Structures are given as C-alpha cells and as structure tokens.
Amino acid sequence: MNIHEYQSKEILRSYGVAVPKGKAAFSVEEAVENAKELGSNVVVVKAQIHAGGRGKAGGVKLAKNLDEVKNFAAELLGKVLVTHQTGPEGKKVHRLLIEEGSNIKKEFYLSFVIDRQTARVVMMGSPEGGVEIEKVAAETPEKIFKEYIDPVIGLAPFQATRMAYALGFPQEAIRKASGLMLKLYAAFVGKDCSLAEINPLVLTAEDDVIALDAKLNFDDSALFRHPDIAALRDETEEDAKELRAAKSGLNYVNLGGNVACMVNGAGLAMATVDILKHFGGEPANFLDVGGASTPETTAEAFQIMLDGGQAQGIFVNIFGGIVKCDNIAKGLLDAAKIISPDGKSFPVPVVVRLEGTNVDIARQMLKDAAVENVMVAETMEGGAEKIVRLVKNAN
Amino acid sequence: MGILVNKDTKVIVQGITGKAATFHTKQMLAYGTKIVGGVTPGKAGQIVEGVPVFNTVIDAVKATGATASVIYVPAKFAADSIMEAVDAELDVVVCITEHIPVMDMVKVRRYMEGKKTRLIGPNCPGILTTDECKLGIIPGYIHKKGHVGVISRSGTLTYEATFQLTAAGIGQTTAIGIGGDPVKGIDFIDALKLFKEDPDTKAVLIIGEIGGSAEEDAAKWIAENMPEKPVAAFIAGRQAPAGKRMGHAGAIISGGKGTAADKIKALNAVGIEVADTVAHIGETVVKTLKRAGIYEQCHSNFLS
Numbered sequence: 001m002n003i004h005e006y007q008s009k010e011i012l013r014s015y016g017v018a019v020p021k022g023k024a025a026f027s028v029e030e031a032v033e034n035a036k037e038l039g040s041n042v043v044v045v046k047a048q049i050h051a052g053g054r055g056k057a058g059g060v061k062l063a064k065n066l067d068e069v070k071n072f073a074a075e076l077l078g079k080v081l082v083t084h085q086t087g088p089e090g091k092k093v094h095r096l097l098i099e100e101g102s103n104i105k106k107e108f109y110l111s112f113v114i115d116r117q118t119a120r121v122v123m124m125g126s127p128e129g130g131v132e133i134e135k136v137a138a139e140t141p142e143k144i145f146k147e148y149i150d151p152v153i154g155l156a157p158f159q160a161t162r163m164a165y166a167l168g169f170p171q172e173a174i175r176k177a178s179g180l181m182l183k184l185y186a187a188f189v190g191k192d193c194s195l196a197e198i199n200p201l202v203l204t205a206e207d208d209v210i211a212l213d214a215k216l217n218f219d220d221s222a223l224f225r226h227p228d229i230a231a232l233r234d235e236t237e238e239d240a241k242e243l244r245a246a247k248s249g250l251n252y253v254n255l256g257g258n259v260a261c262m263v264n265g266a267g268l269a270m271a272t273v274d275i276l277k278h279f280g281g282e283p284a285n286f287l288d289v290g291g292a293s294t295p296e297t298t299a300e301a302f303q304i305m306l307d308g309g310q311a312q313g314i315f316v317n318i319f320g321g322i323v324k325c326d327n328i329a330k331g332l333l334d335a336a337k338i339i340s341p342d343g344k345s346f347p348v349p350v351v352v353r354l355e356g357t358n359v360d361i362a363r364q365m366l367k368d369a370a371v372e373n374v375m376v377a378e379t380m381e382g383g384a385e386k387i388v389r390l391v392k393n394a395n
Numbered sequence: 396m397g398i399l400v401n402k403d404t405k406v407i408v409q410g411i412t413g414k415a416a417t418f419h420t421k422q423m424l425a426y427g428t429k430i431v432g433g434v435t436p437g438k439a440g441q442i443v444e445g446v447p448v449f450n451t452v453i454d455a456v457k458a459t460g461a462t463a464s465v466i467y468v469p470a471k472f473a474a475d476s477i478m479e480a481v482d483a484e485l486d487v488v489v490c491i492t493e494h495i496p497v498m499d500m501v502k503v504r505r506y507m508e509g510k511k512t513r514l515i516g517p518n519c520p521g522i523l524t525t526d527e528c529k530l531g532i533i534p535g536y537i538h539k540k541g542h543v544g545v546i547s548r549s550g551t552l553t554y555e556a557t558f559q560l561t562a563a564g565i566g567q568t569t570a571i572g573i574g575g576d577p578v579k580g581i582d583f584i585d586a587l588k589l590f591k592e593d594p595d596t597k598a599v600l601i602i603g604e605i606g607g608s609a610e611e612d613a614a615k616w617i618a619e620n621m622p623e624k625p626v627a628a629f630i631a632g633r634q635a636p637a638g639k640r641m642g643h644a645g646a647i648i649s650g651g652k653g654t655a656a657d658k659i660k661a662l663n664a665v666g667i668e669v670a671d672t673v674a675h676i677g678e679t680v681v682k683t684l685k686r687a688g689i690y691e692q693c694h695s696n697f698l699s
Contacts, residue, residue, distance in 0.1 A: 114497055114498075114501065114577060114578060116577045116578065116606075116607045116608075116609075117607075117608070119500070119501055119504035119505075119578045120501060121498075121501065150505065151498070151501045151502050151505050152502075152505055189498065192496055192497075192498055194497065219496055219497050219498070220494075221470060221494040221495060221496045221497065222496035222497070222498065222499075224471065225496075253636075255634075255636065263551075264551055265549055265550050265551030265552065266549065266575060266604075267547070267548065267549020267550065267551060267552035267575065267602070267604050267631045268549065268551035268552050268555060268631075268673070270604060270605070270631040270632040270634075270635055271552060271555075271629075271631040271632075271672075271673035272673070273634050273635070274631065274632070274633045274634050274672065274673065275672045275673055275674060277633070277634045278671070278672050283634065286635075319551045319554045319555050319558070320534070321520060321532055321533060321534050321550060321551065321554050322415075322520075322532045322550075355554075355555075355558060356534055356537075356554060356558075357534055379674065380555075380673065380674045381672070381674035381675075384674070
C-alpha cells in the first residue's frame with residue numbers, strides 16, 4: 001500500500017526522524033494559513049500524488065512570500081500531473097504539502113528494502129542523491145553502498161556509522177546521519193514497510209541531516225496489525241476497478257486493452273496476459289480470482305470486467321486445484337442473470353477454458369444453460385486465439 | 396524415487412481442524428500419503444478423517460514418528476507454526492498459507508539458520524511424488540509416473556505444466572511448487588541439487604516468473620553443475636508492466652534484473668529452451684528430451 005509524502009513524514013516524525021516542518025493543505029486558504037504558521041523565508045509547495053518524479057513535472061514550487069504560496073497552490077490544486085511514474089493519463093492533485101524551505105549543502109540517497117536472496121532487510125545508501133537511483137545503479141554501481149541487517153539484532157550502530165562515513169558525511173554530521181538511519185529502520189520494522197526511501201536525504205548548511213522527501217510503502221499482508229496505516233489509504237489515488245476487485249478478494253490490474261481475462265493464480269494469470277498478446281490481442285487486465293473464489297466473487301469479477309465497456313471479449317482460463325471449476329461456471333451463469341435482461345446472454349463474447357477439479361460438472365452446467373455468447377474452448381491455445389479473433393472481427 | 400517425500404514419509408497436518416485443511420487431508424490420504432497426525436492447540440484427542448489430533452507439533456512427532464509437516468494455518472499465525480515445526484526437527488515442512496507478512500518470514504529464515512529442516516513455501520501448492528505421496532493442494536490425478544522433475548514458482552502453472560506433460564506422454568518423478576513470495580524456503584537451486592542426485596529424474600522443467608533473480612541464478616548453476624540432465628523452462632510475465640508487482644528499489648537490489656526478457660536470455664544463453672507461450676510447455680519439454688536423445692525412455696503411452 002502507498003501513502004502520501006506528508007503522511008510518510010508524519011510517521012517518520014513520530015519515530016524521531018528529522019523532517020522539515022510542514023503540514024498538508026486541501027485548499028488555497030489552508031495553504032496560505034499553513035505558510036503563515038511556518039514563518040519561514042522560503043516555503044515549498046508540493047503536490048501530493050502517489051508517484052515519483054513530481055519535481056520534474058512541475059509539481060514542486062518554491063514560494064518566497066504568501067502571495068506566491070497562494071498562486072502556486074491555486075495552480076497546483078486540481079492540476080493533472082504527468083510524471084514518468086503516472087502513465088500518460090497523469091494524476092490529479094487534491095492535496096498539497098506546505099513545508100519550510102531548507103538550506104541544502106549536499107544531497108544523498110537512503111533506503112530500506114527486503115532482499116530476496118539473503119532474506120534480510122538491507123539498507124542502501126548513495127552519495128548521489130536527488131536523482132533516479134535506478135540510473136545510479138546502472139551507471140555507477142560503485143556509488144551504492146549496502147548493509148544487510150540481522151533481524152534479531154536490528155540495524156547495528158556500527159553499520160549506520162559505516163554507512164554515514166561511506167556516504168561522505170562530514171565528521172560534524174556523522175552522528176546525526178547514523179541516528180537518522182537507526183530511527184528510519186525502527187519505523188520500517190515497526191510499521192511493516194516494504195520500502196522506506198529518502199531521496200534526497202540532505203545535509204543542510206547548518207550541518208543538520210534531514211529527510212527532505214520520504215516515501216513509505218507497506219506490506220499489504222501485514223496491514224491487519226496496523227489499522228493506523230490502513231486508515232491512511234487514499235482511494236482517489238487508486239484505480240476504481242482495482243479497488244472494487246480488492247473488496248471481493250480479487251486481484252485486478254488494469255492494462256488498458258480490450259480483451260479481458262479471468263484466471264486463477266498469479267502465474268497463470270500473467271501467462272494468460274502473455275498468450276493473448278502473443279496472438280495479437282490487447283489485454284484489458286490481469287485478474288487473479290485467487291484460491292477462495294465462490295460463485296458470488298466470480299459473478300462480481302464478470303461485472304467488474306464488463307463495467308465501463310472497456311472489455312469487448314472475455315477469456316476465462318481456469319485450472320482448478322483449490323478452485324473448483326463448477327464454482328466458476330455457477331458464477332458465470334449468475335453473472336449472466338444479473339447482466340442481461342433475459343438472464344441468458346452476455347453482451348460480449350466469452351470464451352471459457354476449464355481444466356482440473358470438477359471440470360466435467362462445470363462443462364455440463366455451461367452446456368445445459370446454453371447462455372448466448374458463451375463458448376467452451378477445448379484447449380488454452382485455441383481459446384486464446386479465438387477470443388482475440390472474435391474481438392478483432394467485432395471492430 | 397523422486398525427491399524429499401515418498402510413500403514411507405510420515406506426515407502431520409498443522410491446522411488440521413480448519414475447513415480447507417480437513418478437505419485436503421482427505422485428498423492427501425486418498426492419494427496414498429501417510430498422514431499420521433494433526434495439530435491444533437486445544438483440540439488434542441479429536442479425530443479428523445481418521446487421524447488423531449495433538450495440541451503441539453512435538454506431541455504429534457513423539458506419538459507418531461512423523462518427519463514431515465504440511466501447514467494450513469491462517470497467515471497471522473503461520474510463521475509461528477513454521478518455527479514450531481523447525482524446532483521439532485522435522486525434515487520437510489510445507490507451508491501452503493498465503494499472505495504471511497514478509498517481516499515474519501525474515502524472522503523465520505533467521506530462526507532456521509543452522510537447523511536441518513527444509514521449508515517449501517509459503518504461498519505454494521506443495522510437493523507431490525507421483526503415485527506415492529502429496530503434501531499440499533496439487534490435484535493428484537494429472538500426475539503420471541515418469542522421469543521429469545518439475546519446479547515451479549506458481550501454483551496453477553505447476554498444474555498446467557504437469558497436465559501438458561501427462562497429455563504428451565511425459566511422466567513425472569516429483570513436482571514441487573516453491574512459492575512466489577519474496578522471502579521463502581527452498582529455491583530453484585536447492586530443488587535442482589536434489590533432482591541432480593535422484594537417479595529416476597532424467598530431466599527437469601523449471602517454471603519461473605518475473606521478479607528477483609532466482610531463474611538467472613538457476614541458469615548459471617545448471618550450466619556449471621548439471622550438464623548430464625537436460626532442462627526446459629517457461630517464464631510468466633513477459634507483458635507485465637514495470638513496477639506493478641515490485642518496487643524499483645527491490646529491482647535494484649537484485650542488480651537491475653527481474654524482467655522476463657532478462658530471465659529468458661539467461662536461460663537461453665546456457666542452452667535451455669524456454670516455451671514461447673504457456674500452451675507450449677509440454678511441447679518444449681518433448682523437444683528438449685528429443686534433443687538430448689532420452690525421449691524414448693521418458694515417454695509412455697498413458698492413454699492405452
């Protein structure tokens with residue numbers, strides 16, 4: 001789960017991590033009010049969206065007086081920002097962070113992530129801050145430093161000190177930098193983060209070390225023990241269909257094409273998207289119905305796919321293990337009852353490929369029901385090719 | 396033969412009184428698995444599907460001599476259940492449970508250091524040695540006895556691949572789903588080492604997906620250590636949009652790897668053919684066996 005920068009900074013502040021003074025604003029008036037309270041010479045007006053690259057896209061402004069704060073806030077609120085992480089459609093700005101300006105001497109990079117290979121949390125730092133870390137990793141990997149953390153001991157102070165020296169902090173700031181790292185690790189573990197990224201981490205002219213930007217991502221599987229984090233979810237930042245699907249335990253990712261698919265298991269779902277594309281189709285989505293699918297969740301899945309008219313055909317590809325094929329067939333028939341006036345048809349062609357647990361029952365159910373536009377495929381390859389052809393012919 | 400589990404393996408089911416666990420206990424027994432006990436705290440003395448229930452793993456092990464366990468415990472408590480099984484010094488522990496917090500698994504892996512237990516999963520379909528034993532949720536009927544070992548990061552793709560192998564007359568020794576979680580138990584290389592030592596296994600199919608670098612590492616290991624057994628592969632996620640499944644920092648940690656294209660390139664570079672679509676996995680294994688000159692000894696006509 002993602003949250004906004006201002007929310008991340010509030011969490012970090014509660015762990016004692018140094019962040020600039022600042023507060024969120026939802027209107028121009030609030031922005032000016034917050035700026036007044038700060039009483040700082042330079043005020044930063046930052047658009048709050050769930051995507052990086054805001055600075056380059058014009059979403060971060062430096063204001064030298066309250067009039068400028070007012071103008072920038074008016075300009076940014078409601079504006080659609082397009083960054084390298086938002087996709088071409090961009091994201092609309094609903095919230096701002098009004099923050100005091102900092103006197104930056106040097107910028108660094110600092111993050112914590114989980115490393116698959118060692119099954120450890122790793123702290124990663126670089127003296128190249130404020131730029132895309134992917135670029136640093138590709139071009140100058142020697143400028144990235146890592147410390148692997150024993151989960152029993154936690155980040156050891158010597159590791160933090162070693163990182164602070166490796167990054168090139170001056171002696172006066174070493175303890176401030178290592179202290180920030182220790183507190184950031186405490187936040188990472190305390191809130192079950194999957195990513196904690198500070199880019200840039202800055203050294204100020206006063207030799208203070210502060211997190212100028214902050215990005216926290218959370219492990220969805222651990223949200224049950226962090227109701228405070230779950231409450232920070234901003235639904236306006238998320239795809240409406242993805243949200244709706246999540247509420248029924250379905251894993252849906254919008255891919256923008258016109259051939260929808262419904263699959264069980266993430267691996268087979270990805271492979272199904274691949275095979276649709278292989279036959280020249282444009283997949284509308286990735287949809288994993290999961291292991292706990294019932295006729296109800298399956299019917300909901302069909303409605304989500306058909307909602308908005310994006311899908312011009314649906315490919316159902318199920319290999320029943322824990323999922324029972326007859327549950328999928330029943331969900332399909334139930335969906336037809338909800339969607340069509342006579343309860344016996346689908347508005348777009350549906351090609352169904354079923355194998356595995358209870359497949360014979362499921363095939364018989366579909367045959368007996370004889371729903372218009374629903375076709376049973378003998379093989380996965382034949383089914384994928386057929387749905388792509390049907391959608392192409394309809395256009 | 397096959398690897399890790401066989402017809403003599405004594406198995407306990409942790410969380411046996413849960414609905415899914417009870418259902419699958421019945422299926423595992425029907426497949427011929429020696430399920431000798433179950434564990435649910437507070438339910439000792441009950442009988443589930445003819446199997447006695449114990450309060451703790453150590454009680455079950457002492458009473459039954461079990462050496463393996465399969466876990467169906469809810470995500471909140473599953474990491475603790477794995478550690479309990481490791482503490483009881485079981486040889487093999489399979490964890491089916493999905494959505495275990497990653498930090499819990501980091502602690503589990505730390506706890507397992509220096510211990511003998513091999514963990515399969517979590518978030519996996521389990522392991523099945525054909526006609527002998529299955530731990531987990533893999534549908535048994537699609538498997539036929541033969542000479543190909545299957546290792547997969549994805550549950551349903553394990554079934555799909557096995558189904559295609561059987562349809563092509565290619566039987567299997569053991570199929571193992573290692574799970575898709577970032578922090579887990581045994582990996583491709585661990586499973587490959589076991590298949591290398593299994594005389595019945597003549598070839599191996601590996602099924603990977605985007606994220607991490609386990610497939611690249613496996614390709615390198617195969618080239619250096621297993622020239623005698625041919626390997627075929629499939630990678631899911633060629634069309635997956637970047638960043639949807641894995642954070643950018645996570646990709647950097649593994650050295651910028653993680654895309655399907657990188658994995659396919661690494662596998663091809665050491666002579667491993669990768670199926671172009673999920674529908675061609677069986678076909679790709681057949682081609683690989685023929686190239687190695689072992690198709691005849693790996694092929695049976697299951698339908699006749």
